[in-house]
Amino acid sequence: MDGLSEVLLVVLLGLSLLMANSSRVIHCIRLVAFQGILVGLLPLAQWDWSSGFPGFGLLALVIVSVCVKGITLPLLLYRAMRMTNVECEFKPLVGYSASMAVALLVIGFSFAISSGIVPLSDASSFSVPVSISTMLLGLFLVISRRKALIQALGFLAFENGISIFGIGMSLQYSWIIELGVLLVIFALVFMMGFAVCQISREFSHTDIYRLNLLVDWDRNGKGVEKDEEVA
């Protein structure tokens, strides 16, 4: 099934690239949900079907992954989006064309460094660069976007990248690592969903960049500069 897994990986890479370019929150949520479903199905694609039906563990992992990453968490974030009426990311810290350039650079970088990592046994050698680029693009979303929801989606993409790495390398006990990281990310996004509502209620916006007012050290003693929000 090498062909199917490689196709999946290419699609995943394309999804990451699209995420870097999306400005509407609902669009981003859909992309991340789709990404999550595909990542959940990746073990099945990599499984050697000639040796029989996959075991109970693998199936359970697939179902859990698909449910959590593809359905539950995106739904939660959608609810938060509705409650806080966040529609778009208007003024990201890194502009959209620059984001695209950065995304392409990141993909190139990850392909460059993954030549040093040799995958084990029968895994695809394509999974390493895809996973690294997904991780880095997820992190990039966290750094360069103002809205808290987009940052949460970036974390989800990051987690997807780790899963791809684990599954793609066919590491031993990869599913334990996978479940562990999933648990962490689940808790984090769960909390983020609620936190975004709280932030919105308290500050009447969810712009993380403007939270610099909370800093307690005044560099010049004149007060920290406030950032203007473009309506």
Added chain:
Amino acid sequence: MDWWLVSLLSALVLCPLLPGLVNRVKAFFAGRSGPSLFQLYYDLFKLLKKGRVYSLTSCGLVGLSPWFSLVCVVVALLFMPLGMCDSPLRFTGDVILFLYLLLLSRLLMVLGALDAGTSFEGMGSSRKVHFSALSELVLLGAVVFLICLTGRMDLSGLLNSAGVASWGRYGVLLLLTSLGLYIVMLSECCRGPFGDPDTQLELAMIDEAMVLDYSGSDLAAIRYAASLKMWVFGSLFVMVLLPADLLDGFQGWLAYSSSIFATALSIGVIESVMARYRFKKIPQVLLAGFGLTLISLVFLLFFGGR
């Protein structure tokens, strides 16, 4: 050893002659007849009979410190090779004891002065303490030179073992060191250009300011101790100059005593001829004396073939 005892007794008895001699010389230069040679004896007898007046501030230290100070000087005298004979009390390292006893006598005088509680005493003691810290340096510089020269570590050995042979080889160095010791003698006894023993102006007093409030037998002890200190420091100077093995017994005692009186004469001459130094200049002169001893040490170590 007998001659040492004789020298000791003569030191104790004859030391009040020294200030008298100095005053006579100064009077001679000034065209006066001056006080008697034995004036200090008369003064001491008179003072011993008198009662004492203490300041209201004093707590009794004024009555003790002159005597303690005198005892220190006398005990220091016991370690010296008087009359060019080795002291019977000598032991290795007694030179340190000797110098620190003199330091103790100075400290006790300073404390006694501070006890009286007026500004004159404070002034005198602060100057005294300043100059004596530097004269310690000169004295030990001379001691270091003598140790390297003679190889001995006791005072008798230091002062009494440089024979005529040493003079032949290191004459100049011995002269330089003895010049440093002469400067220390003038400074410690507050004589000559370092102080004016006749004045009562606060501008010029060092030792005299410290004893302004003493009277009676305490003052007698102080004046006697001052003359004894002049003998002690004069002996240091003289014994470095006199070659040790040339003179013995009676001749040694004679040479020693007459040299000390000659030193007193020279003090009188210098006091008459030179004006008093400003106080700022005294540390410089003391450092110059230290420099002299250092020069002799350096020459000895590098060119003396040690």
Added chain:
Amino acid sequence: MSYINITCVCFPRNFIKQRQGVIFAMSIMNIGLIVLVLSGLCSLALTRRDSSSWQIGVFGCIVGCSLCLLGGLWSHAGWSLTRGELQFRHDMLSLLFQLPILVLGLVGGIHSVGYFRDHCEGRQGVYWFFYNLMLACMIWVTLAVRPIEFLLSWELMGLLCAFLVMFNYREKGSGHLAWIYLLACHASGLVLQLMFVFGDTHNSEMLFLIVGLVGFGLKIGFPLLHVWLTEAQPAAPAPALAVMSGSMLNLGFYGLFRHVSMSGNEFFAGTTFTILGLVGMLFGVMFALGQGNLKRLLAYSSMGNMGIVALGVGLGFLGSSSDNIMMAVFGMSGALLHMMNHSCLKGCLFMGTGSIWRAAGELRIDRLGGLLKKMPWTGRFFSCSSISLSGLPPFNGFTGVFLLYMSAFHGMLSGTGVVLLLSVASVLALALAGGLASAMHAKAIGGVFLGESRLPGIDQVRDTCKTMRYALGALSILSFALLLSSPWLVGCFGGVIEHVLCLGGYVEEGGLTVAEVLWQEVFPLLLGIVVFSFLTLVVVAVLMFVCRLLPGRKLIDRKGAWDCGFAKPTSRMQYTGTAFVQPLVDYFSAILRPIRQLVRVEGLFPTRGSCEIRMEDGGIRGFWGPLFRLVGWVSRKVHRLQCGYLHVYLLIMVVSLFCLLFWGFVLEGVL
């Protein structure tokens, strides 16, 4: 490595016979330590009830210290003990450093009773807690074997002392001082950890030695590392300060002797110690001259005396490196003897400061005066200890300095090159320091006890209670006993000297062993000095008796001094302490840099005028101040990164991750 190679010193030969006695002594010592700790805890628990807390505290202190003393002296031959995971070892070297701790702790405890009477109500339990635990911890430092236990006890001791420094936390500026103290303490611990690591991994003994010198030098108070000693430590209460200054500084030397092996590097060690000692001695006494606060004056004097000890150790090492056994033994024994003398005398002086503070409420020398009439016994003990500490005969402070002089003389006679130069420099520096020290002590005694009093409330000043006077008296008697027993005491240093200078073992033909030098050369000299001192005191007594026979001696009249000189004399017309040392301070002003604030007298009928001379610490002014300012400047630049933007923080994390990945995959792969 070095710390594993340390062997027991003077382990007994007939082991089995003395075994039982040793076990008994060991248990006594352990019981003593436990008593100290328990009494401290009980004291803390009973803080509310003052009377019981101090009673338990002092009882525990006295009993604990006595038991430890007994145990230590009984088993001076040495033992070692393993209790669970902890290891202890006790030998002559430990005993030598335990004696100051225990004796000063005992006497300090007695003094504390009087010091805290009607003072600091409600907090006495806290004081006794820290005090007793500090004593127990110091003993632990001398008993610890392995590096981890040593470091634990070292840090704990520093922490407890820091709490004592902070005891008067309500005073202005005490927080800042405690901060300085903690900084120095932990710096010392950190450097010592480094040192043990170097000892384990590196082969460079020189590096090990240098790091050890820095780490332990922070505790001793070497020049530049002394700032905590003179700025922060004087804030502690006087009895605790006496213990800290008299015994904790010595523990720095203990650490050096025990854990830093200098065999093979003796010349380097000797030169370093000598130079550090010279600089410390001179700077300590010069800065002490200019201080206006009595406690700070004594703290700088401590630094100077530790410099003298370091000088002795340095001369010892120089002698051992040039095979000059006389120089080595004289130097080391002089250093150890001076350390003992200094502990006893400085303890007495600091406790005297405590008495003055309780009686007069003031510690500035320029505001005191005339206290000898009101506090005769305190004044007498303080003055005798003070004169003794200047190194003057016939007191015990002279003996240590005398041995150092002898060592330098031996170095001058037989040495060449650097040894000769350093010996000559030592002699001259000791001379200058002696002269300046006597000036400093004259200022202290004269400014505080003599003359007319400058205190407004002098009439209410009474001498302190009996316990404080007894404490001071006990230490004065002890210093006299130290003088009388110094010849025999020095003989006991043999094993320690051999161990530290690595002299045990091979003795060349015609040469002398350490013990022989000690008993044949040093003993007669010290005995001569003791006899001479004794005789001097006898002569003085006889003289005083004879003087009474003089005719005019009975007549004593009291008058005001120089009544006709002044229209309205006040006590402020006397020379203050600052004025007394002003010529000297001006002479050394290039080093001391006094700050002069002058309000000039104006007009024909002057109303106001003042002159104030202060001195900033040389280490702070010349080195630490600029260093901290530089660090502050750099920190302010780096602090811009903390701007409050979450994105920047995340970016920093990702960038560092990138760099690590780059390093790991690309560079290592390439290399």
